[in-house]
Amino acid sequence: MSFVPRISVAFVAVALFAGPVVRSQAAGQAEDPFERLKGYDFQSRQPVEAIRLMIDKSAADKAATGQIEQKLDGVLADPGSSFAGKQEAARFLWIIGTGRSVQVLSRLLTDDKLSDVARYALERNTDPSAGAALASALPMAQGKILVGLINSIGDRGDVEADAALERYVHDSDPLIAEAAISAVGKIGSAESIDILKALSESSNTVGVALRRTAEKLAVSGRKAAAAHVYGLLWSASRPSNIRGEAVRGLANIAAPNAANVALSALKSGDPYLQIVAAQVIGSMKDPKTISRAIGEWNRLAAPTQVALLTVISEQRDPSVGKLAIDAAASKDPSVRAAGIRAAGRSGGVAAIGVLVNLMLHGDGADRTAAHDALASMRGDASEKAILDQARHGAPDVRATMIGVLVDRPSPSAIAALSEIANSADARSAEAAIRAIGKVGGPKEYADMIRLVTVARSDETRDAARDSLVLIGQRMRDKNRASEPVFAAYSLASGPAKAALLMALAELGSDRALTELKSSSTAADADLKQAAIRGLAETWPDSRALDALITVAKTEQNRGLRVQALRGYLRLVGQDEGLSPAERVAKISDGLKAAERPEEKRQALSVLREARTPAAVEVAAQYLSDSDLFGDAASTILYLAGPQRKNNRNLPAIKGEATSAALEKIIETTKDDNQRAQAQRLK
Secondary structure, eight states, rough: OOOOHHHHHHHHHHHHHHHHHHHHHHHHHHHOHHHHHHOOOOOOHHHHHHHHHHHHTTTTTTHHHHHHHHHHHHHHTTSSOOOHHHHHHHHHHHHHHHHHHHHHHHHTOOOOHHHHHHHHHHHHHHHHHHHHHHHHGGGGGOOOHHHHHHHHHHHHHOGHHHHHHHHHGGGGSHHHHHHHHHHHHHHHHHHHHHHHTTTTTOOHHHHHHHHOOOOHHHTOHHHHHHHHHHHTTTTTOOOHHHHHHHHHHHHHHTTTTHHHHHHHHHHHHHHHHOOOOOOHHHHHTHHHHHHHHHTGGGGGOOHHHHHHHHHHTTTTTTTHHHHHHHHHOOSHHHHHHHHHHHIIIIIIIHHHHHHHHHHSSSSSHHHHHHHHHHOOOSSSHHHHHHHHHHSOOOHHHHHHHHHHHTTTHHHHHHHHHHHHHHHSSSHHHHHHHHHHHHHHOOOHHHHHOOOOOOOOHHHHHHHHHHHHHHOOOOSSHHHHHHHHHHHHHHHOOOOHHHHHHHHHHTOOOHHHHHHHHHTTTOSSSSHHHHHIIIIIOOOOGGGGHOOOOOOHHHHHHHHHHHHHHHHHHHHHHHHHTTTTTHHOOOHHHOHOOOOHHHHHHHHHHHTTOOSSHHHHHHHHTTTTTTHHHHHHHHHHHHHHHEETTTTEOOOOOOOOHHHHHHHHHHOOOOOHHHHHHHHHHO
């Protein structure tokens, strides 16, 4: 009786412990990312990411990586693995595959769905058996699978693969033949060259493959072998683009016959080859070859002349100067343009007279090109000759050369401009003064201030004022820039004082604003006019509003009142800091001062930017004025509808005032479109 319980207890114990063990094993299998990868269906990428992490962590541990590879092979070998799982496994073998995985991958090379990923993995596999597996699969493949295998073999570049590919370069399927020819070119062995030499010289695909072979030989240092292949490409039976690659290739490796081949191409009569040859000859930088090419100049077509001259002139070789000057007189516009550019690079002093003449008498394009050529000329001799033309040339030459000096603002050029600015030739002097504004610095700033005070003509004074403003604005500190102007202002009188005051308005310093406000009511008529004009036309911010509206309301001179009001409305319109209510109030104030329809129209236009019912009410007051009805109605319709401005949605102004104004437009307007718009918005 005692025996039975012992057996029962043991059985129960086994049962109790066996259950968890079985469950643990099942759980372990379920958590194994490789097992889960077998069932991967493009949904949860958890097993894929888990394996990726394992590969990253085992990068320095060959044994661990080998175990991962073995498990990935198992996924590929398992008939029950999903397509998605096998695809991901093959992708991982692109990264860690060795000779161990070649066998399982090779079984997939003819699989319609998995061939690509399998061959990609073998293509990247450095083990020699991978290349052999790809080659062995060729007889069993066809169509796009065969093309893919051939491409992978070519990308591997295994020399041993030439023999396997040779039969396919003659295939009746052009896609297969082209893939094989391209692959043989990528391999680039001696046998590759023999295979490609036997094919049609008229084939562009064959030519490209040979060029690739030549490039590979050149990169590996076998320049003599590369030159031999480029020589094959130079055959007259090859397409022009392939022959052009031969010309370039021979020049790139500095082959002994490169110059002769390039010159032959230049004389060939083939437009494409001629241009390639011109570019190559220029890049060789060999004086003898360039001289021989120039000797062919008159027999070359215009595009080839342009290509040759452009390249050889980039070296700024004085020996090219005469050719450039001659080309600048060509009847062909493209050659003439290339000649002008080349004359600036290589023509030197001898080209300056030609270029100046083109600036004076050429058409628009030639004048611009000649200007640019002179501005870009290098060398002390050219600099001296250009300065001499600017200082001592005929009046029209001096005026023309001033613009050139601006675009080559050396200290000598700026000194020459200052000298011309004080010359007796009024036209040249004014041009030089304005040029100084573009390039001048502190010294020229002082000169321009002085020149304002001593100028004998309004034209000279205005030019000096404009230039001092440009230089002063470049100083970036308007208060500092204004101080020397104020120093001269305190001593000046008459037109000079007025001009300096207008300059201060453009410089915009705090002290300038105080002076402008004060002078806007001065007894001196010229000074008052300058102050009002400065505030109205050039002052940049709304701090001038109070002074301008005061002038608009109280000044006795109607012209000055109008000018002040227009400036006032300008500043109200551009001040984005004003609230709609403030804008309406200021516009209403301006309308009260307005005497003419022109300023009232300006005010109504500015009113459009105040999206508030009060703006509609103000505009509606002018619906009874026949001269202003159209402007008032346009403003109301704009405010009554939603708008979009500066990427902002502006809401429509609704309410009783808008409805009443729209009703009046409907009743009064003679414009059917205006009436229809008002009816839609009502």
